[in-house]
Amino acid sequence: MSGEPVLDIRGLSVDYGLGDAAVHAVRDVSLTLHRGEVLGLAGESGSGKSTLAYGMLRLLPPPGVVRSGQVFYHPGDDEPVELMSLSAKRLRRFRWAEVAIVFQGAMNSLNPVHTVATQLTDVIAAHEPRTTPAARRARAVELLTLVGINADRLGSFPHQLSGGMRQRVMIAMALALEPRVVVMDEPTTALDVVMQRQILAKLVELRERIGFSVLFITHDLSLLVEFSDRIAIMYGGRIVEDAPAGQLYRDSLHPYSDGLLHSFPALRGPRRELTGIPGSPPDLRAMPSGCAFHPRCPKAFDPCAERTPTLLAPDGREDQNRTVACWLHTADRAMT
Amino acid sequence: MALPTSEVLTVPAPARRRRRSGLLANGKAVTGLVILGFLTVFAVIGPWIAPYDPGERGDDLLVGPNAQHWFGTTHLGQDILSQILDGTRSVMLVGIVAGLVATVLAIVFGVSSGYFGGTGGEGLSALSNVFLVIPALPLILIITLSLPETNDLTIALVIGFTSWAWGARVLRAQTLSLRRRDYVEAARATGESTWRILGFEILPNLTAVIAASFVSTVIFAVLSEITLAFIGVPGVSEWNWGAILFWAQSQQALAQGAWWWFVPAGLAIALLGTGLALVNFGIDEYVNPRLRGGHQRVRGVRMRVGFTPVLPEEAR
Amino acid sequence: MSYLLRRIGFYAFTAWAAITINFFLPRAIPGDPVQSLIARAQGQLSTDAIQSLYILFGLDDEQSLVSQYFEYWGQLLSGDLGLSFTFFPSPVSDVIADSLPWTLALVGFTTVISFLLGTALGVVAGWWRGTWADLLMPVTTFLSSIPYFWLGLIAITLFADQGGAFPSSGGYDPGVVPGWDLDFIGSAIHHSLLPAITILITSMSGWVLSMRNMMLTVAAEDYITVAHAKGLSQRRVMVSYAARNALLPNVSAFALSLGLIVGGTLLVEIVFSYPGIGFQLFSAVGAKDYPLIQGIFLIITLSVLVANLVADLVYLLLDPRTRKEG
Numbered sequence: 001m002s003g004e005p006v007l008d009i010r011g012l013s014v015d016y017g018l019g020d021a022a023v024h025a026v027r028d029v030s031l032t033l034h035r036g037e038v039l040g041l042a043g044e045s046g047s048g049k050s051t052l053a054y055g056m057l058r059l060l061p062p063p064g065v066v067r068s069g070q071v072f073y074h075p076g077d078d079e080p081v082e083l084m085s086l087s088a089k090r091l092r093r094f095r096w097a098e099v100a101i102v103f104q105g106a107m108n109s110l111n112p113v114h115t116v117a118t119q120l121t122d123v124i125a126a127h128e129p130r131t132t133p134a135a136r137r138a139r140a141v142e143l144l145t146l147v148g149i150n151a152d153r154l155g156s157f158p159h160q161l162s163g164g165m166r167q168r169v170m171i172a173m174a175l176a177l178e179p180r181v182v183v184m185d186e187p188t189t190a191l192d193v194v195m196q197r198q199i200l201a202k203l204v205e206l207r208e209r210i211g212f213s214v215l216f217i218t219h220d221l222s223l224l225v226e227f228s229d230r231i232a233i234m235y236g237g238r239i240v241e242d243a244p245a246g247q248l249y250r251d252s253l254h255p256y257s258d259g260l261l262h263s264f265p266a267l268r269g270p271r272r273e274l275t276g277i278p279g280s281p282p283d284l285r286a287m288p289s290g291c292a293f294h295p296r297c298p299k300a301f302d303p304c305a306e307r308t309p310t311l312l313a314p315d316g317r318e319d320q321n322r323t324v325a326c327w328l329h330t331a332d333r334a335m336t
Numbered sequence: 337m338a339l340p341t342s343e344v345l346t347v348p349a350p351a352r353r354r355r356r357s358g359l360l361a362n363g364k365a366v367t368g369l370v371i372l373g374f375l376t377v378f379a380v381i382g383p384w385i386a387p388y389d390p391g392e393r394g395d396d397l398l399v400g401p402n403a404q405h406w407f408g409t410t411h412l413g414q415d416i417l418s419q420i421l422d423g424t425r426s427v428m429l430v431g432i433v434a435g436l437v438a439t440v441l442a443i444v445f446g447v448s449s450g451y452f453g454g455t456g457g458e459g460l461s462a463l464s465n466v467f468l469v470i471p472a473l474p475l476i477l478i479i480t481l482s483l484p485e486t487n488d489l490t491i492a493l494v495i496g497f498t499s500w501a502w503g504a505r506v507l508r509a510q511t512l513s514l515r516r517r518d519y520v521e522a523a524r525a526t527g528e529s530t531w532r533i534l535g536f537e538i539l540p541n542l543t544a545v546i547a548a549s550f551v552s553t554v555i556f557a558v559l560s561e562i563t564l565a566f567i568g569v570p571g572v573s574e575w576n577w578g579a580i581l582f583w584a585q586s587q588q589a590l591a592q593g594a595w596w597w598f599v600p601a602g603l604a605i606a607l608l609g610t611g612l613a614l615v616n617f618g619i620d621e622y623v624n625p626r627l628r629g630g631h632q633r634v635r636g637v638r639m640r641v642g643f644t645p646v647l648p649e650e651a652r
Numbered sequence: 653m654s655y656l657l658r659r660i661g662f663y664a665f666t667a668w669a670a671i672t673i674n675f676f677l678p679r680a681i682p683g684d685p686v687q688s689l690i691a692r693a694q695g696q697l698s699t700d701a702i703q704s705l706y707i708l709f710g711l712d713d714e715q716s717l718v719s720q721y722f723e724y725w726g727q728l729l730s731g732d733l734g735l736s737f738t739f740f741p742s743p744v745s746d747v748i749a750d751s752l753p754w755t756l757a758l759v760g761f762t763t764v765i766s767f768l769l770g771t772a773l774g775v776v777a778g779w780w781r782g783t784w785a786d787l788l789m790p791v792t793t794f795l796s797s798i799p800y801f802w803l804g805l806i807a808i809t810l811f812a813d814q815g816g817a818f819p820s821s822g823g824y825d826p827g828v829v830p831g832w833d834l835d836f837i838g839s840a841i842h843h844s845l846l847p848a849i850t851i852l853i854t855s856m857s858g859w860v861l862s863m864r865n866m867m868l869t870v871a872a873e874d875y876i877t878v879a880h881a882k883g884l885s886q887r888r889v890m891v892s893y894a895a896r897n898a899l900l901p902n903v904s905a906f907a908l909s910l911g912l913i914v915g916g917t918l919l920v921e922i923v924f925s926y927p928g929i930g931f932q933l934f935s936a937v938g939a940k941d942y943p944l945i946q947g948i949f950l951i952i953t954l955s956v957l958v959a960n961l962v963a964d965l966v967y968l969l970l971d972p973r974t975r976k977e978g
Contacts, residue, residue, distance in 0.1 A: 014644075018647075054644075054877075055644060057881065058643055058644040058646070059642065059644065059877055059880055059881055060644040061641050061642075061644075061871070061872055061877065062639035062640070062641065063639060064644050065639075065644060065645050065646070065647055066644055066645070066646040066647065067647050068647070084646045085646070088643050088886075091643065091883075092883045092884075092885070092886075093883060094883070095880070095881055095882065095883035096881060096882045096883045097883065100881070101878070101881050103874060103877070103878055103881075108873060108874035108875060109874045109875055109878050110875060110878075111875045111878075111879070111892075111893050111896075111897070112875070112897065112972070112973065113896050113897060113900075113970070113971065113972060114892070114896075115972075122882070122884060122888065122892070123882040123883070123884065126882065126883055126884045126885060126888065127883060157972040157973070159972070159973050173882075462662065462665070465662065465666075465908075466665065466666045466669050468908050468911065469663075469666050469908070469910075469911050469956065469957065469960055470666065470669070470670050470911055470953050470956075471910075471911040471912075471914050471915050471949075471952045471953055471956050472911055472912050472915050473912075473914075473915025473916065473918070473919075474915060474918075474933070474948065474949045474952050474953070475673075475949065477933070477937065477945065477949070478674070478677055478945055478946060478949050479677065481937065481940070481942070481945060482677045482678060502908075502909075505908075555797065556912070559799055559916070562799060563799060563801070563915075563916070563919055566799075566801060566919070566922075567919070567922065567933075567934055567937050568934075568937060568938055569937060581801075581802065581805070584805075585805070585922075585923070590805060590808055590809055590820070593809075595809055598802065598805050599806075601802075602798060602799070602802035602803075602805070602806070605797075605798060605799060605802065606794060606797055606798040606802075608797075609796075609797025609798060610793055610794055610797045612797070613793050613796065613797050614793065617793070620865065624865075624869060626868050626869050626871070626872045627865055627868050627869070638782055638783075639782060640782070641871045641872075641876065641877075641880070642876070642877070642879075642880030642886075642889065643880075
């Protein structure tokens with residue numbers, strides 16, 4: 001499962017705005033995606049999960065800026081590539097060929113004035129300029145078939161497709177250059193439940209056949225429990241817990257993860273009591289001191305309001321391949 | 337793909353920051369308002385501070401700017417500065433009256449056609465499109481010439497009654513989208529009266545759009561009125577800036593090289609137009625946050641769509 | 653096709669409205685303009701001509717308003733717009749036929765060019781925001797707020813007066829005989845350059861501003877981020893994704909504001925004494941030549957409607973969403 005790292009985020013901080021007016025949306029986040037792994041990234045809206053994903057690919061529109069940190073991409077045999085220091089030209093070549101994205105709500109992700117064929121082939125033409133138009137078209141047919149869409153849809157415009165079909169076109173597009181990493185940003189949020197299942201089943205099937213790694217961003221933790229290998233939970237711009245999916249589900253350590261798990265009905269497994277989390281997500285402009293979650297935390301105690309906990313292996317479970325940022329579990333070492 | 341930008345930007349700002357927000361935090365709008373304020377002062381006191389009677393003939397015929405006549409004189413020796421000061425009031429008054437009339441009509445037609453929908457709404461929208469497509473200036477011209485008597489007020493009314501269509505169109509589109517919002521639907525479901533919904537839920541949310549449409553109509557009205565005066569349509573007040581240009585043109589000011597006769601009036605028009613346009617930009621940026629952010633370069637960081645900048649070490 | 657049919661229906665309705673306004677307005681004119689015309693013509697008017705003027709002005713008391721209205725339509729459809737006072741006894745239709753080609757060539761051409769150029773500059777200004785392209789903004793703001801005719805006056809002073817490079821008035825050199833030969837066309841182009849540039853500069857700035865704003869609005873759309881994520885070239889994202897979409901609202905704004913632009917543009921003809929419709933309108937206002945003013949209003953309206961229809965067709969080609977689904 002956890003093989004070589006393919007994407008390695010180290011101490012990434014992302015702001016909106018500059019100087020004193022800057023809002024720190026992502027704070028010193030480190031996260032590793034391994035080869036062949038599905039890594040889930042969960043959190044409430046405003047927790048910084050999408051900012052993290054777009055920030056690491058430098059796709060955030062103004063006023064987004066990367067304040068500090070590094071993101072290494074390991075292409076396998078070659079030297080790793082550091083994304084934050086790439087020139088615009090090399091970044092353009094890197095994008096989609098190595099890391100592709102399936103965007104949230106395919107409605108606006110497709111250019112309304114071009115056909116499906118144009119949008120599938122232009123990305124091939126941009127990265128493999130020596131291919132012939134006929135070869136690109138053949139590849140586009142192949143891609144559509146892969147996601148279960150008839151080839152006669154090539155000439156369709158986005159508005160002529162259903163929501164589910166548009167999302168499948170986006171997935172086909174993401175696979176066009178056979179990237180090693182696919183980032184999925186709430187890929188099924190805009191769809192109905194039946195369509196969600198179909199799309200996710202398709203994804204699982206394709207991943208098994210093609211073997212890419214997935215960074216799966218969603219606020220729906222129950223989906224992650226089912227489909228991902230590891231889960232990282234974000235709160236207030238930081239990762240608060242990072243653990244294998246099964247462990248997190250059975251035995252979450254951070255009170256926030258616990259709250260999130262109790263906010264959704266589980267699709268499989270034993271029934272749980274639904275409680276939800278009291279209060280609302282923090283204001284990024286005026287973050288609480290110490291642990292950002294402490295004002296909402298049922299288990300908050302002395303150090304929580306004063307000092308920010310760091311992401312460390314929990315006390316007594318150093319062998320479990322998981323980390324948590326909570327004074328309940330890392331008190332011993334952090335106090336010293 | 338809701339990029340988190342919007343989430344962050346809707347987080348309420350601390351009160352300390354909010355004081356400077358709104359329209360008055362916008363440099364363009366403030367500049368525009370200062371220009372307009374300056375011109376308004378002249379519109380009020382212009383005729384009193386004018387050094388000469390604008391119609392009075394003097395002995396200095398067609399002389400360039402000098403100490404006695406800052407903007408020079410006409411072929412009859414009239415003082416051009418006095419004419420411009422005297423004309424400011426008429427220009428601004430016609431613009432404002434026409435703008436008010438057109439805006440009221442735009443609100444009535446636009447909001448009702450957007451809110452009520454159905455055949456009536458479609459009909460009103462078609463009506464405003466008819467007014468939009470018919471060339472405005474020739475229409476104003478033939479109406480003005482058909483009137484038994486014309487003066488500044490009737491001209492302002494004619495312009496107002498023919499130029500509401502653009503505003504109505506924008507307001508209709510905005511109302512249509514507001515009508516589908518949850519809080520409006522909710523108000524309707526709970527049986528709020530139509531007038532109450534229009535007055536308390538719809539109109540307050542249209543304020544910026546209404547303001548923008550008012551300002552654009554004033555720009556259009558000012559230009560139309562000056563144009564009418566320039567063509568020589570009777571009834572426009574005597575020293576309207578367009579009338580000054582009419583005399584300059586008909587007395588061959590160009591051929592005689594008397595640039596001072598038409599340059600000041602044109603610059604005055606441009607100043608008024610720029611002031612109004614700047615206010616409108618300010619409103620646009622206020623309504624559409626995507627247009628904001630003039631300060632794109634801070635400490636060598638260039639904000640650019642598609643390539644998020646990485647701050648250099650020293651800027652952190 | 654239903655979209656196109658609806659548009660054609662709308663334009664037909666607008667044309668009807670304009671003609672009807674044209675019919676009713678002169679009936680509000682006090683006094684008897686026909687009598688004053690008869691006096692000026694000193695008995696040279698035929699009874700037929702007088703009768704047609706009475707019909708045009710609705711002073712034919714023996715007829716009801718309804719039958720006057722139908723008679724008016726009958727006249728219009730046979731191309732009879734009445735007789736011009738100023739160019740008496742030429743029919744208004746002849747006067748317009750003489751001047752319309754000049755206007756179509758000057759105003760039609762420059763309006764399209766200014767839209768294309770302004771839109772292209774707007775694409776650049778919107779895409780490269782935060783660079784030198786920002787300098788375009790204050791300049792265009794200033795230019796868009798001055799009247800066309802005033803810039804024409806300045807242009808004449810600077811470039812035409814006292815042995816300047818351009819003629820300051822007329823449509824062609826007095827020595828040239830109009831005809832389809834090089835001499836005439838060359839002379840006509842020489843005369844139209846300065847007015848054309850004047851119109852271009854003032855009307856272009858509006859398109860620069862609106863296209864820039866559309867580019868900024870579109871740049872925040874999801875599909876633009878997708879295009880960047882796909883690693884497409886800067887040029888392709890700018891042209892094929894951003895500008896291609898930003899163009900749509902600009903084209904419909906173009907169609908809708910033709911009526912506004914044309915009015916202002918016509919006045920440039922006055923300043924340059926250019927022998928087009930606008931200049932005729934100016935002389936007609938001076939001479940209180942109502943039939944000519946009315947005829948010009950009608951012809952301008954109809955031309956604008958046709959131009960609108962063309963703009964709609966272009967929009968239809970540009971936006972797949974308005975096409976019939978296949």
